[in-house]
Amino acid sequence: xKALILAAALAAQTAATGLPAxxxxxxxxxxxxxxxxxxxxxxxxxxxxxxxxxMRRFVREQVALGxxxxxxxxxxxxxxxxxVLMRPPVDSSTAILWATPVLLLVLGGGLLxxxxxxxxxxx
Numbered sequence: 001x002k003a004l005i006l007a008a009a010l011a012a013q014t015a016a017t018g019l020p021a022x023x024x025x026x027x028x029x030x031x032x033x034x035x036x037x038x039x040x041x042x043x044x045x046x047x048x049x050x051x052x053x054x055m056r057r058f059v060r061e062q063v064a065l066g067x068x069x070x071x072x073x074x075x076x077x078x079x080x081x082x083x084v085l086m087r088p089p090v091d092s093s094t095a096i097l098w099a100t101p102v103l104l105l106v107l108g109g110g111l112l113x114x115x116x117x118x119x120x121x122x123x
């Protein structure tokens with residue numbers, strides 16, 4: 001039943017975008033990998049922001065022009081930086097993107113341990 005609903009939704013999307021079903025599926029897979037720059041944490045496929053709509057249109061145009069997935073990702077990175085990717089590559093230019101969550105976790109753990117430590121009572 002779910003497969004039938006998904007197929008119908010994909011067919012409706014294909015009719016709306018004018019892309020063949022295989023290209024629309026590839027475009028949507030790419031859209032899941034691209035972060036909305038307005039709604040942090042959401043992919044452009046899930047976001048209703050105007051910029052996300054523009055980015056979806058750009059991805060579909062690039063797919064229709066025959067660009068491969070890496071070329072589309074690179075074009076988006078050139079325009080918005082590595083933060084646009086849901087999973088940016090690990091290298092020196094993206095180290096801060098990968099290190100920030102770890103640093104925050106370590107700092108939070110340190111604060112938790114410090115606050116839970118028993119303080120000596122004054123008697």
